[in-house]
Amino acid sequence: MQRILITGAAGRLGRVLRNGLANADRTLRLLDIANLGTPGDREEIWNADATNLPEMIEAMDGVDVVVHLAAFPEEAPWETIFPLNYSLTYAVFEAARRAGVKRVVFASSVQAVGFHPLEKTIDETVRIRPSGYYGVSKACGEALASLYADKYGLSVACVRVASFEPKPTDMRMLSTWLSHEDGIHLFEQCIKAPEHHYYVVYGVSRNTRARVDNSHVAWLKFKPRSNAEDYLADILKNGEPLGPLAGKTQGGGACDVGFSGDIEKTLSAP
Template sequence: MPRSARSPRRLSRVHRRSPPVCAGRESDERNRQVTGAVQTVVVTGASGRMGRQLRPKLASPGRLLRLVDLVRADDAGSRAVDEEFVSASITDAAAMADVCAGADAVIHLAGASAESDFGTVTQLNIHGTHNVLEAARLAGVKRVVLASSHHVVGFTHRTDVSERLPAGTPARPDTLYAWSKAALETAGQLYADRFGLDVTCVRIGTFRPVPLTHRDLSWWLSVGDATRLLEACLANQQPGFRIVWGVSRNTRGWGSLDEGAAIGYLPVDDAEDYLDAIVAEHGEPDFVSDPTLNRAGGPWCDIPLGVPLRKTRR
């Protein structure tokens, strides 16, 4: 069983500072000042690969980040604003109720982040997501962002579509992991319809600082655009449930950007800017006959089901 922290809750406070607003984020800052809605933001999986890179980008004056993970990331020097760390597992319903108390929004990044065994993906991505949604509901948190994946539509073929894929394209999962993310999305829909939560599911592409492969030309999500997307989710004033693509403004992208634009997400980065380096490393891409490039899930459509690929964030 994943370990968790039920009692007592361990908090580590960092003194408030006011970091300068970096170029490209001024409009995000103005949006937050106008809406003024989000003050305390819970971030689950805060010590994971995505959480570590986005946490300093989400920092801003007047915002408290409540970081949730089993262990704290070893990056104390980068802490710039008020934040709390809570050592807890998303599999612990009582701990999730505790961390959601008094929060204004939840960004749920924790869970199995790649293929794993059936027990792990169900325990973390289904049971864990239910704990987070239920804790948010009981605490009166109205805004929740759920990290989904483009692998939810992994068996969708590029040659099967004439336009960019709508963000709500029906699920065709390529792995147990992707199946659990499809379940995560339907759980978000349930809590939006039944309890009135504002839920945004982000079908994340390939998140990394720079694109490295042929597939990245279509599915890359830059750190800057990921930040812009989460800020748009937090500032969104439209109630209800929605799915958006977590991708940058890639020239060869599959995913429609319309749904993101509807909530104010305007990506600026394009993997095409790195084409020369990618071609030099891997040669010219063939998006028609290469099954790795013609399927949304790429090589994940062929990997063994239930065989773990990487460490999970609980």
């Protein structure tokens, strides 16, 4: 019986994965400071502060895989993002190391590379271009993940989750949408992946306009099925308006927050 620890299990992504990753061959240990309700079959409720290292070491007992979702989940002032997101990620990786847990799936974000233009296809080698302070915290998390893989031998996946929504609601999401079905499938593949060291994978559905390249992890067998183009007519009719950068960047509206630079110069930068 495999035991999977999900941090941030009460969050938007956590609630979907709580249902989607459940099966008869595993126990889900659901961790959050928020109310997680009544545990279902093969569920363990673990109310804890994921920034607290001793609590996290205790939560790792008997765990095979950690799915680390806990974070402040959107663009916000520095004082909101720091130190929370940094402390969360450090505590999870360090607790996993001390407890002997060998595999961590880290929910990074496309916001770590958010200023790359939508018209350009990006792969795992592109320059880190955070869309804001949230994106910086995810880029830092990827660096920490790389350290724990290289120095301590953890097998780590960094999933750059894009627009994880029930359906796409604006023109940018025609490129960046990740359906719930495909998101569950991607995290499942990361949990079950063959032995590995460290990798980055983009969490984007099989959208006609997708501009991400996951060919470097073909062995992961992530085969998304959803296509945002199926919602084009509804988006053209009812789509949410976008700011000057939101419709032109991977990071969308987060790039517009507080922007005072030169749009054309930013979008044309290598």
